[in-house]
Amino acid sequence: MNSLLRGHVLPASLILLALMAAPLFLSMYGVIVLTEILTMSLFALSFNLLFGYTGLLSFGQAGFFGAGSYFAVLTLIHGPDSLWAAMAAAFIGSAVLAVVIGWFCVRLDEIYFAILTLGFGMMLFTIAHNWRSVTGGSDGLGNFTLPELNLFGWGVNLFNPINFYFLVLLITALGALLLFRVVNSPFGLLLRGTRENSLRVSFVGANVRAVRLFAFILAGALAGLAGALFAFFNRIASPEMLHWSFSGKAVLMTILGGSGVYLGPAVGAAIFFVLEHVITAYTTNWMIFLGGILVVLVLAFPKGVLGSLLGLLTRRWKGPKP
Amino acid sequence: MTEQILLEVQEVSRSFGKFQALSNVSLKIQPGQLCALIGPNGAGKTTFYNVVSGRYRPTSGRVFFEGRDITRAPAHRLVGMGLLRSFQITNIFPALTVLENVLVPLVVHHGSSFSCLGAIEKRRNLAEEAEQILSRVGLTGQSHRVVSTLAYGDKRLIEIAIVLARRPRLVLLDEPTAGMNPEETDRMIRLIKDLSERSDTTFFITEHDMKVVFSVAEKIFVLNQGGLLAEGSPEEIRANPHVKRAYLGGSLDAAGL
Amino acid sequence: MEGFLANLLNGLSWGMLLFLISIGLTTIFGVMGVLNFAHGSLFMLGAYLCMQFVRWVGSFWIGLLLGPPIVAVLSILLERFLLRPLYSRDVSFQLLLTFGVMLFLDDGVRLIWGAAYHVVNPPQILAGVIQLFSQSYPVYRLFLVILGPLVGIALWAFFSFTRWGKILRAAAMDRQMAEIVGVRVPMMYTAVFGFGAWLAALGGALAAPHQSVGPAMGERIIIESFIVVVIGGMGSFPGAFAGALILGMLNSFGTTFLPDVQMALPYILLAVILLTRPRGLFGGEA
Numbered sequence: 001m002n003s004l005l006r007g008h009v010l011p012a013s014l015i016l017l018a019l020m021a022a023p024l025f026l027s028m029y030g031v032i033v034l035t036e037i038l039t040m041s042l043f044a045l046s047f048n049l050l051f052g053y054t055g056l057l058s059f060g061q062a063g064f065f066g067a068g069s070y071f072a073v074l075t076l077i078h079g080p081d082s083l084w085a086a087m088a089a090a091f092i093g094s095a096v097l098a099v100v101i102g103w104f105c106v107r108l109d110e111i112y113f114a115i116l117t118l119g120f121g122m123m124l125f126t127i128a129h130n131w132r133s134v135t136g137g138s139d140g141l142g143n144f145t146l147p148e149l150n151l152f153g154w155g156v157n158l159f160n161p162i163n164f165y166f167l168v169l170l171i172t173a174l175g176a177l178l179l180f181r182v183v184n185s186p187f188g189l190l191l192r193g194t195r196e197n198s199l200r201v202s203f204v205g206a207n208v209r210a211v212r213l214f215a216f217i218l219a220g221a222l223a224g225l226a227g228a229l230f231a232f233f234n235r236i237a238s239p240e241m242l243h244w245s246f247s248g249k250a251v252l253m254t255i256l257g258g259s260g261v262y263l264g265p266a267v268g269a270a271i272f273f274v275l276e277h278v279i280t281a282y283t284t285n286w287m288i289f290l291g292g293i294l295v296v297l298v299l300a301f302p303k304g305v306l307g308s309l310l311g312l313l314t315r316r317w318k319g320p321k322p
Numbered sequence: 323m324t325e326q327i328l329l330e331v332q333e334v335s336r337s338f339g340k341f342q343a344l345s346n347v348s349l350k351i352q353p354g355q356l357c358a359l360i361g362p363n364g365a366g367k368t369t370f371y372n373v374v375s376g377r378y379r380p381t382s383g384r385v386f387f388e389g390r391d392i393t394r395a396p397a398h399r400l401v402g403m404g405l406l407r408s409f410q411i412t413n414i415f416p417a418l419t420v421l422e423n424v425l426v427p428l429v430v431h432h433g434s435s436f437s438c439l440g441a442i443e444k445r446r447n448l449a450e451e452a453e454q455i456l457s458r459v460g461l462t463g464q465s466h467r468v469v470s471t472l473a474y475g476d477k478r479l480i481e482i483a484i485v486l487a488r489r490p491r492l493v494l495l496d497e498p499t500a501g502m503n504p505e506e507t508d509r510m511i512r513l514i515k516d517l518s519e520r521s522d523t524t525f526f527i528t529e530h531d532m533k534v535v536f537s538v539a540e541k542i543f544v545l546n547q548g549g550l551l552a553e554g555s556p557e558e559i560r561a562n563p564h565v566k567r568a569y570l571g572g573s574l575d576a577a578g579l
Numbered sequence: 580m581e582g583f584l585a586n587l588l589n590g591l592s593w594g595m596l597l598f599l600i601s602i603g604l605t606t607i608f609g610v611m612g613v614l615n616f617a618h619g620s621l622f623m624l625g626a627y628l629c630m631q632f633v634r635w636v637g638s639f640w641i642g643l644l645l646g647p648p649i650v651a652v653l654s655i656l657l658e659r660f661l662l663r664p665l666y667s668r669d670v671s672f673q674l675l676l677t678f679g680v681m682l683f684l685d686d687g688v689r690l691i692w693g694a695a696y697h698v699v700n701p702p703q704i705l706a707g708v709i710q711l712f713s714q715s716y717p718v719y720r721l722f723l724v725i726l727g728p729l730v731g732i733a734l735w736a737f738f739s740f741t742r743w744g745k746i747l748r749a750a751a752m753d754r755q756m757a758e759i760v761g762v763r764v765p766m767m768y769t770a771v772f773g774f775g776a777w778l779a780a781l782g783g784a785l786a787a788p789h790q791s792v793g794p795a796m797g798e799r800i801i802i803e804s805f806i807v808v809v810i811g812g813m814g815s816f817p818g819a820f821a822g823a824l825i826l827g828m829l830n831s832f833g834t835t836f837l838p839d840v841q842m843a844l845p846y847i848l849l850a851v852i853l854l855t856r857p858r859g860l861f862g863g864e865a
Binding site: 206 | 375396397398399401402406407409413414415416417418422425426427429430431434435436437438439440441442443445448484487488
């Protein structure tokens with residue numbers, strides 16, 4: 001247990017190295033797909049802070065993801081022409097939004113929380129969809145150019161997909177590191193305690209609502225950051241990114257990979273994209289497969305692909321538990 | 323100089339719809355005095371605990387803890403003042419390890435609830451403190467087991483350890499020996515007695531097992547149909563004709579008391 | 580004044596469909612503790628089956644009669660074989676399962692009937708328009724408005740006077756109560772799920788001539804019916820009725836008077852209700 005952190009440094013470095021080396025081996029198309037996977041990984045990881053660690057199933061996480069993309073694009077259009085400023089706006093703006101929305105949502109839990117987050121997420125969707133003068137309505141906001149990224153005085157051209165890939169890798173890795181530190185911190189222990197037994201947590205003296213709210217804000221801010229990357233990637237912020245079916249993607253990725261393992265949602269995001277590409281090559285009805293897969297996972301493999309694999313491996317190594 | 327009062331309950335009532343679960347209950351508890359609350363099923367014992375511990379608000383009446391009015395304070399605030407409780411149905415963190423179960427209250431106790439960057443493994447002092455508490459309740463060498471794999475009696479001890487981690491002034495124990503075998507019951511009784519004598523924590527227990535009550539309690543309160551029927555030392559309660567006739571009936575004699 | 584009447588009728592007809600779907604949703608939640616994401620898809624399936632029967636035999640009434648029971652049987656199988664293994668697990672997983680079923684059904688419908696929208700003509704007797712206060716108004720919509728209270732009364736009678744209805748109502752408010760009176764819980768769950776599905780599909784079949792039949796109709800109504808049951812109070816029948824009416828009216832009057840924010844109105848209402856009454860209009864105290 002004490003070696004938990006040390007035990008993670010090696011695999012984490014290996015994964016990071018592999019991801020840094022990936023552009024050497026991948027085609028341009030592969031790099032672009034990997035960029036999208038990384039962006040969605042950050043989104044799914046933020047969702048799992050609530051679901052896997054705090055026990056709160058949010059169906060409105062896309063609201064923050066989409067809001068982040070609008071904050072970022074609006075900053076580029078009306079504010080300073082800086083990607084850092086745009087990302088900061090997405091992070092902070094989504095966090096502020098999460099304070100307000102979370103204040104309502106964390107008062108209730110379980111099913112009510114799921115519906116409330118769904119409702120507030122859709123409220124944000126309708127705002128993005130209907131407030132045409134600011135958000136461009138259903139067309140979204142696409143009339144911006146991606147400025148160069150100022151890296152310690154260097155201007156990095158992001159129209160090069162490989163440069164863009166490294167930006168996404170940097171932000172996702174930082175976000176993932178932040179989340180990892182949080183879930184292993186004293187606060188993270190409190191989150192898991194809340195997931196297990198929120199009554200007990202309040203009867204050891206913690207304010208459960210405050211604990212949940214803090215997790216909600218952090219998850220919202222990181223989802224917003226992922227949304228900013230997604231908007232840069234697609235050169236557009238559009239209302240669909242706030243829609244609840246987009247929140248469903250984070251849910252699906254997390255269940256696919258496994259909510260009980262830290263990197264489960266990221267692995268889930270990768271599986272999601274691979275599956276999507278494979279299946280849509282044969283049929284346009286990819287959702288029917290996705291629905292079927294979700295049903296099978298929930299019934300038979302609730303720990304997800306990564307969770308089940310790790311469970312299998314540890315049983316192999318350590319033998320069955322007494 | 324009047325007597326020192328740890329907990330004072332003033333004419334507390336609580337109703338659920340038309341049902342009056344508690345009516346005009348008043349009592350005082352002095353520090354260090356091991357008290358017990360008894361009464362038949364449905365007498366309102368758990369409701370009383372829920373009101374005192376801040377889970378429910380009373381319909382009327384007031385509750386004071388160390389002189390401060392806590393009638394409307396939320397549970398987590400009462401815990402901060404040193405008022406802790408256990409539950410009738412074991413209330414712990416089943417999927418966490420034994421150590422983590424005790425670390426949760428310790429994190430809150432040391433004001434680290436929102437410190438979210440340093441790894442918890444690096445808080446050596448917290449882990450050491452947790453081990454100390456675990457050894458005090460007799461759970462050593464099992465820190466890294468997941469709690470759901472423990473025996474029932476051990477799970478109940480975990481809950482005591484969780485409560486102790488907050489260094490409580492007063493602990494309400496709701497049927498601490500419920501569901502235990504005789505051996506586990508003995509262990510729990512000895513533990514409660516020992517903790518009551520050696521620490522400055524005051525215990526207030528409810529119990530349906532009369533043998534337990536009369537072997538540990540210094541003072542007993544009897545609750546019946548939501549009202550306080552009697553209070554006094556075990557001898558007084560045993561001799562009280564109301565208590566005896568009204569509802570404990572032959573069970574005191576049957577228990578050989 | 581004429582505009583007001585038209586809005587009122589539109590609101591009532593949409594509210595009536597919302598009521599049919601919400602009553603099942605709220606009963607299933609109250610009795611089983613399950614939030615059925617796929618409930619809107621069952622509504623949609625009812626509409627498609629009705630449409631298919633119209634194509635086969637040319638009669639809307641046959642579709643209305645036969646479609647919903649088919650959906651009910653399908654849902655009973657769903658409850659029995661997919662949902663039942665999950666009752667012992669965290670409620671999130673039940674919700675996720677119904678989410679998967681929803682994706683499956685929505686896309687399945689697209690696979691069978693295509694992505695296009697279909698029009699179902701109302702039956703001969705309910706076709707055409709009627710002049711009301713110098714305004715023309717579709718007869719079918721009027722039919723829905725009249726049917727609404729009738730269905731409401733029938734359900735109310737069922738829940739108030741029949742043994743099963745009383746048990747369901749008691750169980751929706753307090754699950755343990757049902758066990759105490761000795762109901763066989765697994766059978767009740769299956770029955771509740773099937774009954775809720777039948778009502779949703781009935782709503783879908785009735786909606787077929789009222790709006791166009793397409794693969795997105797389930798998604799639209801499920802969100803609104805979630806809001807209905809939350810603002811009404813989950814597990815509450817009067818709540819579902821009141822919530823459906825309120826949302827129906829908000830929809831029609833909102834479109835006329837506040838077209839820019841109409842889409843956001845249900846969510847604003849949701850926030851306001853939850854601020855003031857966290858358990859909904861007819862729910863117990865939080």
